[in-house]
Amino acid sequence: MDRRMWPFLAFAVVVAAMVPMPALGRFVVEKSSVRVLAPEHIRGHHDAAIGNFGVPDYGGTLTGVVIYPDAKATGCAEFPKKFKSKSGRPVILLLDRGECYFALKSWNAQEAGAAAVLIADSVDEQLLTMDTPEASPATEYIDKINIPSALVNRAFGESLKRMAEKAEAEGEVVVKLDWRESMPHPDERVEYELWTNSNDECGPRCDEQAAFVKSFRGHAQILERGGYARFTPHYITWYCPEAFKLTRQCQSQCINHGRYCAPDPEQDFGAGYEGKDVVVENLRQLCVHRVANDTGRPWAWWDYAMDYKLRCSMKEKKYSKTCAEDVVTSLGLPLEKVLECMGDPEADAENAVLSKEQVDQIGRGSRGDVTILPTLVINDVQYRGKLERTAVLKAVCAGFKEGTEPHVCLSDDIETNECLHRNGGCWQDKATNVTACRDTYRGRVCECPVVNGVQYEGDGYTHCKAVGPGRCALNHGGCWSETRGERTFSACSDNALTGCRCPAGFQGDGHTCVDLDECKEKLACTCADCRCNNTWGSYECGCSKGNQIYIRGEDVCIASSMSRFGWLVGILVVSCAAGLGVAGYVFYKYRLRSYMDSEIMAIMSQYMPLDSQNNEHQPLRQHASEA
Structure with a gap:
């Protein structure tokens, strides 16, 4: 457990010790059955206290061979080899109590090939629940433990050791671990509750709760929508004794004049958030569940719890009334009814909702007191093991009568279809039908999408905007745009990967642009x-x-x-000049042709007689012949 939880528990113990209880509280050890199958002479049934880590096999059984190590029997150090049985059955490693954490023993056993761990008590006492150690970097192995573990009493442990040591001569010691009756199933509906906290500054415990709500939400909503299960959230509060009501501690940690208190998140009364801030938000979340249940949507609590941790975390300084009411509104829940349910935290009067929580915290029936967070109770039995999606789902499903299990218990292929109702409370651009709501088997997720290769960025709840190349092709990147006639202007530029800027000729913030009157x-x-x-x-x-x-x-x-x-005169002068040029060209071309013809005639006359010459001498030649 994180050190920051020590003052939390110390405050709880001191105040709870001074609070009158309506019934005697007690801690109940959840047990499973260990049945010895061989050797014959030690056959029988024995109790074993289920460890509050690892994954108990609720609703199932495991038959294996008990092996007691020759060395390192406490399991506080790594084993040098893997354990294997001669028959090939799973190995159930038997270890001694002492010297180190229970969880470390189980981790080293798992690493050595064990399918389950039995730890023998070292003293004669009633069985107790083995819990996880204080969270630290040295205990990161806790979340990796996936095998069941249980504590057996000293006498039974010693008997198993003796038989295991004689296994070579008398045969293997075979036992059956049976968790089928560890989870009662009185009817066809499972009722379960989670004792949690809205504070997100309590270290690994708070991180574990947040991770569980996120991963289990889809299963929980399907179980409740189908009427298979009924879920109820709970929150632990204490009240200040009369003598301490005027102290600074009580005034900063309590509401309704000291009646309902929670420890300061930072354990610093002069800085950060106060315990009464946590109490008010716890009260709000209880009322969210009540109002959601009254409106026929009890599963909406899971959406609110997860969205609040994402949107209104203490780490980001957003843990506030305004942020919480925004989440309520985004989920379509009537805010006025939530406020009416919460009442007045400053009133000097009882608050019916929180008073009931204090009564419910006390153990009743087969369920013990709720003393640590988180605590999961299924069919009035406290769940043992790590708060992990598949492990818890198996435990819930073990609460159904055989043959009545819903489909969610038989398959992980789940769709919640939460995006069909108010778009899951996520952002949506109705102009392009682009939405941040994505349906998964864990429930809807509000994440800005990627559309046609264009990434949207934002918180997914209230806003998303397109960024990067190509963003202007998708509704102009969410920027201003207007068309008049055949002209269109846009404040989105492909040269800028983000942002909106009014184009030249316009002015505004990029989301609204108006014409700029340059004149x-x-x-x-x-x-x-x-x-x-x-x-x-x-x-x-x-x-x-x-x-x-x-x-x-x-x-x-x-x-x-x-x-x-002047222009007219100039045009006339130019025209005349052009006309003279054309005339000169024609005259020149004609004279040149005439000259060339005469020259050709002269040259030809030198080489051949002309017709005129022939005609002139012809009569003389005729007279001579006649003489």
């Missing part, structure tokens, strides 16, 4: 002759005088250097 704010068109016209997301600039031109890059208006008549 009114004198952010554009600021020159003397400039004319400004604001548009949605932008602006337009011009010049107030017709003979000026606006240059946007310089935000200036400049005068034109030529009149309209």
